[in-house]
Amino acid sequence: MSYFRNEIDEMQGYTPGEQPRDRRYIKLNTNENPYPPSPNVASLIKNFDSETLRLYPDPVFCELRKKIASLFCLAENEILVGNGSDDILTMAVRSFAGPGRKIASFTPSYSLYSVLSKIQGAQYEEIPLDAQNGFSLPANFAEKVADAALLFVCRPNAPTGNCFPLGAMDRLCDACRGIVLIDEAYADFADDNCIGFPRRHRNAIVMKTLSKSYSLAGLRLGFSIASAEIIAGMMKVKDSYNVSTLAQRIAVAALDDRRYFDETVSKIRRTRSKLIASLRGKGFKVFDSQSNFVFASPPDGDAAGLYRRLKSEGVLVRHFPGASTGAYIRITVGTDIETDSLLNLL
Amino acid sequence: MSYFRNEIDEMQGYTPGEQPRDRRYIKLNTNENPYPPSPNVASLIKNFDSETLRLYPDPVFCELRKKIASLFCLAENEILVGNGSDDILTMAVRSFAGPGRKIASFTPSYSLYSVLSKIQGAQYEEIPLDAQNGFSLPANFAEKVADAALLFVCRPNAPTGNCFPLGAMDRLCDACRGIVLIDEAYADFADDNCIGFPRRHRNAIVMKTLSKSYSLAGLRLGFSIASAEIIAGMMKVKDSYNVSTLAQRIAVAALDDRRYFDETVSKIRRTRSKLIASLRGKGFKVFDSQSNFVFASPPDGDAAGLYRRLKSEGVLVRHFPGASTGAYIRITVGTDIETDSLLNLL
Known part of the structure; x- marks a missing residue:
C-alpha cells in the first residue's frame, strides 16, 4: 500500500x-545568463551582516516590494514575491485550480505547467500551437481557453522563443473565464511585454524572474504582478517566510543597477542576432527569438544526434523529444566566445 | 465572482x-535564537563568489545531503531539503492529503497545520491534548489517529514546550494508517528525539530546521528524514530548485561547526532552567520545557494583559487567545541579559 x-x-x-x-561544458542548455550578476550583488554579499539571519525574514517583503513597485509604477499591494517563479506557479495552481477547475496551457511550452496540474489533481488541457506557422496561436484559441480556471501563457514562449502578438494576448484575457498567468521569464529580452495587463484585465497575472535577465538563477527570486485582490488571496496560500532575508536584499541590490541590467540584456540580444544569422547561414531552420535562447532545426533534421555530438564535444544544448519539438535543439545565448565555439563545431 | x-x-x-x-524590542515572541549563527556562516558569506548565482542551484542538494547524512548516519536518499521546514510541511500535505484523505494534529500545536489542511481541501481533525495534565496526549490517542492519511506531531510541542514520551510516539506510528510527520523544529533543545524512527516505522517522517538551534531563521532551511521510498515520492512534489545555492552552502557551513552548535544549545538550556525557576518563584505556573521557549501562566491568570504590559515596556512575548492557551504567554529563551530584563519587569 x-x-x-x-x-x-x-x-x-x-x-x-x-x-x-x-x-x-559550455553550458547552453538551461537558459542561464552567461554574465555575472551586477557588481552590486557581490558588494552586498561581501558586506552582509550574517547576524541578521538569526531573525525571520520579512514575510511581506516591504523593501523589495517598494523597489519593484517604483520600477514598474505599481502599488506595493499589486506585487507578490516568490522563492523563484516556480514558487509562484505553485501558489497559482493551489489558489485557482483543482478537481473540477481546469488548467490549460499551450504546447509546446514550459513542461512544469503539466506537472503542477497533476500534483494538484486538476484537469489539464494542452492546446497545440500551430507548428506549421512558427508555433503561433491556433485559429480557435479563444474558444479553447474559455473554460479554464487557470491558463498559463509563456511569453516569450519556451522552448520556441516567439512572442504571441499583444492583441492576441488581450483576446486571451477577454476569452478566458479564469486567471490568465502570463509567464514573462524571458520578457526582458523581448521587444515588448504585458506588464500593463493586470491594470486592464482583472484576471491577468504577470510573472517575472531574476533568474535570467538578472543572472540570479541560483538565488531563487521571482515576482508577480496582479490586482491587489488577487495578490491578497495568493498571500494566504504562500508559505509565510518563503523568501530569505539574503534573497530579498540581493534582489533589491540587483534591481537597483539599471545600467548593468540594460548592458547585459543588450549584449545578449546582439549575440542572439549573430547566432541566428550564423545558424541560418549553415542551413538551419531558425525561428526569430524574443528570448535568451534560440530554437533551431539542423539541415538533416537529426536534432537528437546533434545534441549528442555537441555534448561529446563539450557543448550542452537542450533537446526536447516529441512530435512538435523533436526536430529542434534549444540553444541558450551565451557569450560571444561560447557562441563562436558552438558555431565552429557545427 | x-x-x-x-x-x-x-x-x-x-x-x-x-x-x-x-x-x-527585546524580542522573545517568535522563538528565534538570541545568539548569532556560527562564525563559519559569516566567513562563508564573506568569501562567497556571487558569480555562482548565475547558475541554477543543485536541485538534489548533493553536498548538503552528504553533510546531513554523515551527521545522522543516514543514506543520502533518506533526506529531503526544503526552503524552511514550512516548505516540507507543504510538500507533505500535497503528497499525502486531500479531499477524502484526512489530516490530523493535536491541539494546541503549530497553527500552520490547519491552514495547510484548508488550502489542500483536506478534512482536518484536531485532537485536544489533555490540558489538565500538562498538555499530554489524551488517553484515547491511538484510536483517534488511526484513520489519518497524515498526522502532524510537533515534538517538543509548540506552544506548550513538552515532549510526548518516546513510547507513546512509537504507539502513534503503529496506530496511524497514514504518514506520521514528527516536527522536530525544537528537538535540538530536548533530552531526546525521534531521529531513529524512520528506520523502524515505514510511515514516519522526522523534520528538522536550522531556524532555531542553528540561528538561521532568516535563511530558510529545513530538512526531513524518511525512507528512501517516501523521500523519492516527495521529491516529485517539490519545486525543482527549491533551495538556493547560497542557502545550501551556508547550511553546510553551519552544520559543520559542531562545537558552536553544542555551546549555543547548552547556553539556551541553562538560561531556560533559570527562567523557569525564576518564574515559578514569582508564582507563575510554568511547565517543564524541552524547547527554546517557556509556556507560563501568571499568578492572576491575565496573560493577555501581561502580554500588553510587557509590549508597552519593550518586551515582546507571544499570547495565543483560545480556551486552552489563553491563560499563558509563550516566552522565547533569550540571552541571560534579555531574560533578566524580562524578569525585572515581572
Missing part, C-alpha cells in the same frame, strides 16, 4: 535540464 | 508572530 495520493504515485516529476559534473 | 477556489476564499491565512518596526 502506498502512503501517497494516487496522483503522486502515477506521475513523473519534472525533469530539470542537465547539470552534469563529470567535466566542464 | 471570485477566481479563487472556495477553500481559499473562505480561509484566513496563517498569522506569523509580530515583527514590529516601530521601536526596538
Whole structure:
C-alpha cells in the first residue's frame, strides 16, 4: 500500500535540464545568463551582516516590494514575491485550480505547467500551437481557453522563443473565464511585454524572474504582478517566510543597477542576432527569438544526434523529444566566445 | 465572482508572530535564537563568489545531503531539503492529503497545520491534548489517529514546550494508517528525539530546521528524514530548485561547526532552567520545557494583559487567545541579559 495520493504515485516529476559534473561544458542548455550578476550583488554579499539571519525574514517583503513597485509604477499591494517563479506557479495552481477547475496551457511550452496540474489533481488541457506557422496561436484559441480556471501563457514562449502578438494576448484575457498567468521569464529580452495587463484585465497575472535577465538563477527570486485582490488571496496560500532575508536584499541590490541590467540584456540580444544569422547561414531552420535562447532545426533534421555530438564535444544544448519539438535543439545565448565555439563545431 | 477556489476564499491565512518596526524590542515572541549563527556562516558569506548565482542551484542538494547524512548516519536518499521546514510541511500535505484523505494534529500545536489542511481541501481533525495534565496526549490517542492519511506531531510541542514520551510516539506510528510527520523544529533543545524512527516505522517522517538551534531563521532551511521510498515520492512534489545555492552552502557551513552548535544549545538550556525557576518563584505556573521557549501562566491568570504590559515596556512575548492557551504567554529563551530584563519587569 502506498502512503501517497494516487496522483503522486502515477506521475513523473519534472525533469530539470542537465547539470552534469563529470567535466566542464559550455553550458547552453538551461537558459542561464552567461554574465555575472551586477557588481552590486557581490558588494552586498561581501558586506552582509550574517547576524541578521538569526531573525525571520520579512514575510511581506516591504523593501523589495517598494523597489519593484517604483520600477514598474505599481502599488506595493499589486506585487507578490516568490522563492523563484516556480514558487509562484505553485501558489497559482493551489489558489485557482483543482478537481473540477481546469488548467490549460499551450504546447509546446514550459513542461512544469503539466506537472503542477497533476500534483494538484486538476484537469489539464494542452492546446497545440500551430507548428506549421512558427508555433503561433491556433485559429480557435479563444474558444479553447474559455473554460479554464487557470491558463498559463509563456511569453516569450519556451522552448520556441516567439512572442504571441499583444492583441492576441488581450483576446486571451477577454476569452478566458479564469486567471490568465502570463509567464514573462524571458520578457526582458523581448521587444515588448504585458506588464500593463493586470491594470486592464482583472484576471491577468504577470510573472517575472531574476533568474535570467538578472543572472540570479541560483538565488531563487521571482515576482508577480496582479490586482491587489488577487495578490491578497495568493498571500494566504504562500508559505509565510518563503523568501530569505539574503534573497530579498540581493534582489533589491540587483534591481537597483539599471545600467548593468540594460548592458547585459543588450549584449545578449546582439549575440542572439549573430547566432541566428550564423545558424541560418549553415542551413538551419531558425525561428526569430524574443528570448535568451534560440530554437533551431539542423539541415538533416537529426536534432537528437546533434545534441549528442555537441555534448561529446563539450557543448550542452537542450533537446526536447516529441512530435512538435523533436526536430529542434534549444540553444541558450551565451557569450560571444561560447557562441563562436558552438558555431565552429557545427 | 471570485477566481479563487472556495477553500481559499473562505480561509484566513496563517498569522506569523509580530515583527514590529516601530521601536526596538527585546524580542522573545517568535522563538528565534538570541545568539548569532556560527562564525563559519559569516566567513562563508564573506568569501562567497556571487558569480555562482548565475547558475541554477543543485536541485538534489548533493553536498548538503552528504553533510546531513554523515551527521545522522543516514543514506543520502533518506533526506529531503526544503526552503524552511514550512516548505516540507507543504510538500507533505500535497503528497499525502486531500479531499477524502484526512489530516490530523493535536491541539494546541503549530497553527500552520490547519491552514495547510484548508488550502489542500483536506478534512482536518484536531485532537485536544489533555490540558489538565500538562498538555499530554489524551488517553484515547491511538484510536483517534488511526484513520489519518497524515498526522502532524510537533515534538517538543509548540506552544506548550513538552515532549510526548518516546513510547507513546512509537504507539502513534503503529496506530496511524497514514504518514506520521514528527516536527522536530525544537528537538535540538530536548533530552531526546525521534531521529531513529524512520528506520523502524515505514510511515514516519522526522523534520528538522536550522531556524532555531542553528540561528538561521532568516535563511530558510529545513530538512526531513524518511525512507528512501517516501523521500523519492516527495521529491516529485517539490519545486525543482527549491533551495538556493547560497542557502545550501551556508547550511553546510553551519552544520559543520559542531562545537558552536553544542555551546549555543547548552547556553539556551541553562538560561531556560533559570527562567523557569525564576518564574515559578514569582508564582507563575510554568511547565517543564524541552524547547527554546517557556509556556507560563501568571499568578492572576491575565496573560493577555501581561502580554500588553510587557509590549508597552519593550518586551515582546507571544499570547495565543483560545480556551486552552489563553491563560499563558509563550516566552522565547533569550540571552541571560534579555531574560533578566524580562524578569525585572515581572
